[in-house]
Amino acid sequence: MKKKTGVQRIWIFVLLMVLLVISLMPLFMMIFTSIIPQGDLFHLIKENTLIEFESNPVFLKTKMRAVGARTFEIVPVDSEANKGVKVIAANSEADYGITAFTGNKDTNLVKYVSLLIKAPAGSTLFLGLKDINDNEDQIEIQKIENNEFNQITIPYEPDKFEKVETEHISQIKVLVRIPEGMENGEIIMDDIKTKLKFPTFANFIDVWQEQDFARYIFNSGFVSVCVVLGNLIFCTMVAYAFARKQFRGKEFLFMLVLSTMMIPPQVTIIPVFMLMKSFGWIDTYMALIIPSLVTPFGIFFMRQYIEQLPHALDEAAYVDGANDFQIFTRIIMPLSSPAMAVLGINTFISVWNDLFYPLVMTNSKGMRTVQVGLAMFQKLNQTDWPRMMAASSIAGIPVIIIFLIFQRQIIAGLVEGGVKG
Amino acid sequence: MDYSGLNPQMNFIGFDNYIKAFQDEIFLKALGNTMIFVIGTVPITTGIALLLALLLNSRNLRSKGIFKAGFFLPSVISMVVISTMWIYLYSSNGLFNTVGSLLGFKMESRSWLASPDTALPSIMIMDIWAAFGYYLILIYAGLQNVPEQLYEAARIDGATPTQIALKITLPYIKPTLFFVISINTIRSFQVFSEIYTMTGGGPRNSTQTIVHYLYQVGFSKFEMGYGTSISYILLVLIMIVTFIQRYLLRSDSV
Numbered sequence: 099m100k101k102k103t104g105v106q107r108i109w110i111f112v113l114l115m116v117l118l119v120i121s122l123m124p125l126f127m128m129i130f131t132s133i134i135p136q137g138d139l140f141h142l143i144k145e146n147t148l149i150e151f152e153s154n155p156v157f158l159k160t161k162m163r164a165v166g167a168r169t170f171e172i173v174p175v176d177s178e179a180n181k182g183v184k185v186i187a188a189n190s191e192a193d194y195g196i197t198a199f200t201g202n203k204d205t206n207l208v209k210y211v212s213l214l215i216k217a218p219a220g221s222t223l224f225l226g227l228k229d230i231n232d233n234e235d236q237i238e239i240q241k242i243e244n245n246e247f248n249q250i251t252i253p254y255e256p257d258k259f260e261k262v263e264t265e266h267i268s269q270i271k272v273l274v275r276i277p278e279g280m281e282n283g284e285i286i287m288d289d290i291k292t293k294l295k296f297p298t299f300a301n302f303i304d305v306w307q308e309q310d311f312a313r314y315i316f317n318s319g320f321v322s323v324c325v326v327l328g329n330l331i332f333c334t335m336v337a338y339a340f341a342r343k344q345f346r347g348k349e350f351l352f353m354l355v356l357s358t359m360m361i362p363p364q365v366t367i368i369p370v371f372m373l374m375k376s377f378g379w380i381d382t383y384m385a386l387i388i389p390s391l392v393t394p395f396g397i398f399f400m401r402q403y404i405e406q407l408p409h410a411l412d413e414a415a416y417v418d419g420a421n422d423f424q425i426f427t428r429i430i431m432p433l434s435s436p437a438m439a440v441l442g443i444n445t446f447i448s449v450w451n452d453l454f455y456p457l458v459m460t461n462s463k464g465m466r467t468v469q470v471g472l473a474m475f476q477k478l479n480q481t482d483w484p485r486m487m488a489a490s491s492i493a494g495i496p497v498i499i500i501f502l503i504f505q506r507q508i509i510a511g512l513v514e515g516g517v518k519g
Numbered sequence: 520m521d522y523s524g525l526n527p528q529m530n531f532i533g534f535d536n537y538i539k540a541f542q543d544e545i546f547l548k549a550l551g552n553t554m555i556f557v558i559g560t561v562p563i564t565t566g567i568a569l570l571l572a573l574l575l576n577s578r579n580l581r582s583k584g585i586f587k588a589g590f591f592l593p594s595v596i597s598m599v600v601i602s603t604m605w606i607y608l609y610s611s612n613g614l615f616n617t618v619g620s621l622l623g624f625k626m627e628s629r630s631w632l633a634s635p636d637t638a639l640p641s642i643m644i645m646d647i648w649a650a651f652g653y654y655l656i657l658i659y660a661g662l663q664n665v666p667e668q669l670y671e672a673a674r675i676d677g678a679t680p681t682q683i684a685l686k687i688t689l690p691y692i693k694p695t696l697f698f699v700i701s702i703n704t705i706r707s708f709q710v711f712s713e714i715y716t717m718t719g720g721g722p723r724n725s726t727q728t729i730v731h732y733l734y735q736v737g738f739s740k741f742e743m744g745y746g747t748s749i750s751y752i753l754l755v756l757i758m759i760v761t762f763i764q765r766y767l768l769r770s771d772s773v
Contacts, residue, residue: 110577117571118589121648125592127614128604362709362757364730365750368737451597453712454730458738469599473716476603483607494600501595505588508595512653513660 128494132301132487135207135294148198148211148270148290151181158183165273166194175214175247175288182214182288187276193224193236194285195273202230204303205256205267209295212251214288217242217274221283225252226271227262235261236273247286254292301488305475309485311492313464314471317386321456321467322449324387329445330438333396334404338430340397341404342412352401359394364454371458385459386467390449396441399514403437404430440511443504447497468493536748546749548724549732552639556728557707559643560650565700567647568654573684575655576662587656594653598712605645606632606717632718635725642713642726650706654699661695662688701764708757729753 149162155172164170167185175182187194211225219242226236237258242248256264272290276283294300305311339345340352370389371380379385411433412425420428431438456467466474472493479486501508540546575586593601608614609631619626627634631641665688673683689696711730714720720727720735729749737746 107577107579110574110580114571114574114580114586118586121652122589122592123614124601124604124608124648125596127608128600131607360758360761361754362705364709364711364733365754367733368743368747368750371737372743447595451595451599453597453599453715454734457715458734469597469712472599472603473712476599476606476716477719481610483610486603487607490600490603494596497595497597498592501592502588509587509591509656512656 128487128491131483132491133297133299134484135296135298135300148200148292149183149196151183151288161199163197163199164195165197165271166192170196173286175286180288182286185274185285185287187274187283187285188281190276190278190280190283193273193275194283195224195271196287196290197226197228197269197271198290200267200270203267204265204300205254205270205292206264207294207298207300208254208292210251210253211270211272211290211292212249213272213290214247214249215242215272215274216245216247216284216286218276218280218283218285219243219245220277221285222275223250224271224273224275226269226273227259227264227267228269228271229262229264230266230268231263233262235259236271242274247288301484302492305485305489305492309471309475309489310463310466311468311471311475311489314466314468315492315496317383317465318450318468321383321386322446324383325390325449326442326445328387328391329393329396330442332392333441334400334431334434334438335426336392336397337400337404338426340401342409342430355394355397359398367454367458374459381460381462381465383465386456386465390455393445396445399441399511400434400437402514403434407433436507439504440507440514443500443507444511447500447508450497536745537752539745540748540752545724545727546729546732549727549729552726553708553710553728555639556643556646556710557704559640560646560707561700561703564647564651564654564703565696567651568658568699569696571651571655572658572662573688575659587659590652590655592652593649596649598649599716601645601649602713602716605641606630609641633722635722638718638722638726642717645717646707646710646713650703654703657699658692658695661692665691697764697767701761704760704764705757708753708760729756 149158151158151172153161158172162170162183164185167187171184171186172181173184174180183196185194185196205227215223217223221242223239223242224236225239226234228234239252240250270292272287274283274285276285336355340348374380374385374389377384379388407430412429415425415429450467451469452467453469453473457470457473460466460470472489475489476486571590574580575583610616611629613630615631616626616628631637669687670683673687678686709730710728711734714726714728714731715734718726720731730753733746733749733753736742736749
């Protein structure tokens with residue numbers, strides 16, 4: 099009998115473990131995809147194409163420039179569909195090749211640069227960099243031994259480029275010096291790519307800096323903290339009055355507070371919006387913070403807690419001549435700090451996670467909270483999975499961290515005050 | 520009907536907006552979809568939560584804390600993040616299509632959310648995943664109220680695990696279950712974020728829901744009057760459901 103239950107227990111454990119892994123799978127996928135450099139999980143395109151010679155030559159001129167030779171020519175490589183670039187080298191005194199404009203790129207994320215090249219045998223290949231302050235540097239890569247197309251992979255070692263800031267690179271050059279004494283060398287290049295290192299934070303950096311997520315996070319954090327503080331102060335005050343004071347109509351007022359808890363927020367959104375509009379608060383922090391400063395759920399939750407605190411302490415304080423405010427700040431608030439922690443954390447999570455309310459109340463980009471920002475970002479970047487997952491990780495990870503730290507309070511708040519709905 | 524909320528002019532039009540709502544094809548579609556959503560997700564979510572809570576409540580199970588936290592984790596993450604994650608899973612070369620084709624099924628080469636037939640069920644599946652942990656914790660808390668002596672007595676009398684579950688556990692957690700079903704229903708009536716993020720009500724209004732339609736009417740078309748009418752219809756619906764559930768709860772729990 100005992101042995102049987104032991105086996106059963108292991109089975110239940112294994113079953114639960116499998117279910118847990120399945121249910122956390124989407125989260126793992128999100129984090130995993132967000133650190134892949136470009137492309138998506140099942141069609142890995144980890145290379146970042148520096149120059150695509152298949153494009154229109156006029157457009158290519160905005161992305162690249164010939165070095166040494168006055169101009170470049172787009173020629174077929176192997177077949178008609180696959181095109182490359184041809185640069186004619188006139189003598190062996192100078193370097194010839196092309197420069198790709200990269201904007202302002204942190205090349206420390208690059209693992210290697212690869213390209214397909216055909217140059218006269220005995221030529222020397224160089225890789226050059228230019229940073230945004232116009233400092234230049236170049237290193238010798240290798241000699242080219244035959245006259246055929248060679249696939250060359252250049253391991254990228256930022257330390258070798260001493261004169262440039264490798265965090266801010268504006269141009270990447272691929273240069274060739276033809277052998278001594280030669281004239282009219284023909285250099286053909288194709289598929290110039292950079293491969294990024296695998297676990298990369300490039301997506302996060304891009305989303306954080308370029309896509310305004312820093313601003314969204316600030317907005318969300320600021321609004322959430324203000325609302326949490328407001329709820330802690332005001333809900334506790336109201337709850338104190340309801341729990342300890344006797345006044346006419348108390349029960350009726352409390353019922354009124356409870357009944358507003360039953361009304362879903364979507365029902366009141368239009369009246370609240372019009373109210374905010376007539377105050378001129380639309381698209382300001384005021385609209386995001388002030389209507390949520392005190393919530394019926396908070397009042398209900400804190401009243402339940404304060405009611406079961408012993409009366410002896412505040413009566414003793416009252417006898418000693420303390421006024422209501424002193425009793426509230428010196429006795430009630432310290433005693434109810436466990437409940438306040440629960441209320442605070444749960445309020446933070448619900449404000450941070452809310453989409454509907456900030457979506458309605460804001461319309462400029464600078465006022466968006468992170469949820470609104472993420473929803474908009476997602477609509478604009480339909481299939482850019484790594485960056486999308488990086489953006490959603492940015493929006494989700496703060497809450498996950500808070501949950502892992504305050505697990506107990508969050509679950510306690512949920513179980514005790516699950517009425518919230 | 521003509522009140523936009525932007526200019527102060529308004530005319531009193533009686534119940535015209537309510538009549539308009541029930542003649543509005545999109546609204547009726549939204550109402551129907553919301554009903555399908557509620558009826559489709561609530562029983563499954565509650566069922567999964569109940570089963571897992573019962574498993575989790577089995578005696579001498581180790582590391583219950585990890586399971587509770589792990590299953591609960593998705594419900595603290597915002598719906599927008601979850602939706603973004605699942606758009607990826609549902610995409611044409613996402614997890615589901617890849618696994619499906621590995622198992623030899625012929626998968627369509629487009630996102631599950633792009634077809635009117637699969638969009639709403641896809642969102643429902645995601646919603647079940649996102650919500651069950653929350654109810655699992657509530658039911659698990661309810662299970663802790665069942666006195667241990669009852670189980671022991673039943674075991675001594677030779678009751679089978681099924682008998683114990685049906686005759687002892689279920690009656691004890693009935694109030695919790697009703698409570699879970701009731702808040703789950705209310706929440707499902709309010710479904711918005713996932714619709715807004717994943718499909719925007721499309722394709723062809725196949726995922727339009729009441730709150731999403733309310734948002735479109737009120738804040739895209741700025742028909743504030745009509746929007747408010749829709750919100751009242753939602754309120755009445757939720758009230759009716761709540762009262763029915765309250766009634767059932769009261770008559771059953773002594």
